[in-house]
Amino acid sequence: MNDKCRRLHIGIIGCGCSGLVTLKELLDEGHECTVFEKSNCVGGLYREAYQQGIFVSSHILTMFGDFVGKDENILEEPRMLSFIEYSEYLNDYAENFHLKKYIEFNTEVKSLWKDYSNNKWNILLNNSQNIYSFDRIAICCGIFGNKNVPLFQNQDLFQGKIKHLKDIKHYEDFTNKSICIVGSGESASDMILAAAQYGKKAFLSIRNDHGFLIPRYIHGNQYGPADLDTSRAHHSIPRAWGILHTYIDMINSLIKSYIKCFIYQKGHSTEYDLIRRKGIYMNLKQIRTSNIWTTYGTKNSNLVEALIKYKDKCSRKPGIKELRKNSIIFNDNTEEFVDEIICCTGFQNSFPFIELSSDADQDLKAIVNQSKISHNLYKHCYHPDLGDEIVWIGFARPALGAIPPLIELQARYFALLCSNKLKLPNKTDMNKQISKYVKYLEWQLTPYRVNRLTNLTDYLIYTDDLARIIGCRPNFTKIFFTEPKLWMKLMFGPLLNAQYRLVGPHAKPKQAKEIILKAKWVIQPNILYFIMLIIYAFFWLVFRIESCKPAAWYPL
Template sequence: MPKRVAVLGAGASGLIAIKSCLDEGLEPVCLEKGTDIGGLWKYHDDVRDGHGSVFSTTVINTRQEDFQGRIVHTHDYKKSKGYEDKRIMVIGIGNSGADAAVELARVGSQVFLSTRRGSWVISRVGENGVPIDLFGIRRIFDFVPISWKASFAERVLNQRFNHANYGLLPKHGVLQQHPTVNDGLPNEILSGRVKVKANVKRFLKTCVEFEDGTVEEDIDEVVMATGYTFGFQFVDESIVKVTNNEVTMYKYVFPPHMKHGTLAVIGLVQAPGAHNPISELQCRWATRVFKGLAKLPSQETMMTDIKNKKEAMASRYVKSQRHTIQVDYIPYMDEIAEMIGVRPNFYKLFLTDPKLAFKCFFGPTLPYQYRFMGPGKWAGAKEAIETLWYRVIYATKTRPVDEPLNKSGLGGFLKLLVLLTVILTLIMKFL
């Protein structure tokens, strides 16, 4: 009889967990409090207590303020209907806050966007119209000093629009905080439909006072995009305890104090890249542990790893509950892949298939790279990597056009970066 594995939640990570269990010959039993699969990404119009969806409902209190208008959290915001011709205050400049501000600006008479410390704003569209993660998440960049990467990224972002002129420039660097990803915010600020304001000092009956001394009158609606907290109400605190969004788990997956590795938390990380590939690798690791095919290290080793990760995060990121589960995309994926023997061997790959190795090292880091070898090896991984750009372009090139004669596979900057990285590597090797 196969081992039975309880999967709590049928959201994005839960569905991946189910598939991974089936791939390993385990019998998954999924427990879902809702009536359908999809979790937070399953949109529904009605209000369901304790069960969120994209912009689902949770009305919050105004604490000591006596503001007379309506105050809701972004968890309560679903669509702009009902906000027409209103003066709206959005508090918080994370992804939810920026998305809400942009959408509300199209129907409200004026939107104000309050931010405590500002933010770097990244477009989803990168060089030559390529999705930004396909351009920015490449193994070659991990060999570039972080100060170089930050300096270049900030220059590129300010070329799109000057963050200082738009009132968004933070005191921290672009790699010291999870950035805001939004394509429409600069346009709405430029048109005047969104005005960026300082942190809120207090609410009055119909106005809001800010820490810089300015006041905005006749505010009708307030949308709080002030972040979220997470927890595990169904797990005893002696196993998984969450304090201020901080949790002690080995590689953010396994509680280190359990005698047996029979509990895994999937998807509890935040990375500058696609989430599902991370969840998939975590699930592949967890199912191997459940079957006894992969072993967890000693408790002492796990606690040391946890301590080192927390210290590294604290030294790099702005102190905030947003940055308690932050990881770097490729290094973290490689760590998990190493645990189950599926991390790509680039020395071997460069010798056996240099063209494919070049694509994997200098091109976008795709999850197919973790299907070359080991458990879960897939014969179609190479072809999937080699045909990436066909699939990307197919989705947007819906009208046939003539191809330009000077077509190039690598952008000018990327070519320069490759050259600089090779030179730097050679210098460090011979020092």
């Protein structure tokens, strides 16, 4: 075997979006792969979720960099896909790149362990006694597999039902019930609106601040998804100026809303206008503790709609103090009678094929237990004690942005490591970089959020960081002088992963340019962001004021 360009046999656990793109990138590098998927189809998770579910990021931001899908108009008329539509996109992705022949469906991994006699990783399946041996393992089972359900005081006294988000299949299940939704993320926002629409009473329990509220669509569906302003200009704003940026952004949105009302609607505000303004005021109310850069985004204003449209039967409550037989006592000592509590409280990382395996040694089990805290892995992917022998792909979540683009870059990095075209830092350097990275996250997102949401990261800083390592981050200065139209779309258009296919390994420059130039963009807010960015950059470049250093311009 040529050590300069290895060809390895790699086992992939899970075949959602993480497993699929990992398989595709490894095959592009010439590796031999087998994927183990416990369900009977591609995208099984999205088929299992509540069927009225809709993504909170547009397909433009969510899609992989080299595959748009079958909808030829989606770039010019972007929208959020339903969970079912996204599972179909993943199936089309698998068909387009001929991936299905490498996938073993209905195969759940029972055990994973290392055979030190031949330095191979062994996998045993639940439905077979055959042992599969691999050079490397990619764990791609995702962050949405295992429920995180809190324990409430006096929970054993409560005679109603306590469910997790994952237990909900249809909104109609809330009909004629009094429901308490716990949480303020995007799924909680969906659930509280459904509970208000179908139920008798609906309560939204939020312990502290809610996420930064952003509607799915700007001024209604006809203007396109709100994340069209998730641009490089926007996300290069220095993080230290989050409060000022939030004020400017929210005031700009309010001014546009009122101008639209008075000029185009003859002074009449639509229901959407009222919901949008209420969300802005809710963001401003907690700006000192949760601004646009210091918290996660709730890219779904359904919770605002529920509180406004159904105010007679829907209300916000603080955290839960204790449960009684048929009621909840909240932290403000108010009592409400409920039939069900729906916990939209996230998920826990769990790897039972190692944790419960009788074949795995204790050192491996300890490493896997540490790896549940995603940001304690190098680039959210590699444990320093294992190097690139096992990779965790799909366990990083951007505070604002979509998960699949992060996954694609993680997969490309891993594929190049397997081929020996790139190398990981040594163990000492990895630990130093992990420590530095976590301190940065705590500075930006606060220790409270980083310790609670251990997979949280910053979208552009993280993707640019991986792109620099891979060698696929474009030279924006060069593009400015040689292709100004492309530069405009790269700076002011949405952050498509196609930008990382312009150069570098497995680049597809012609296809990437077509995608970038065709994609819809919104100009006004991004011009505002660019003016702000120029001002910050001036103070950084001339006076070296560290807080004005543009984000992602330099390696972390």
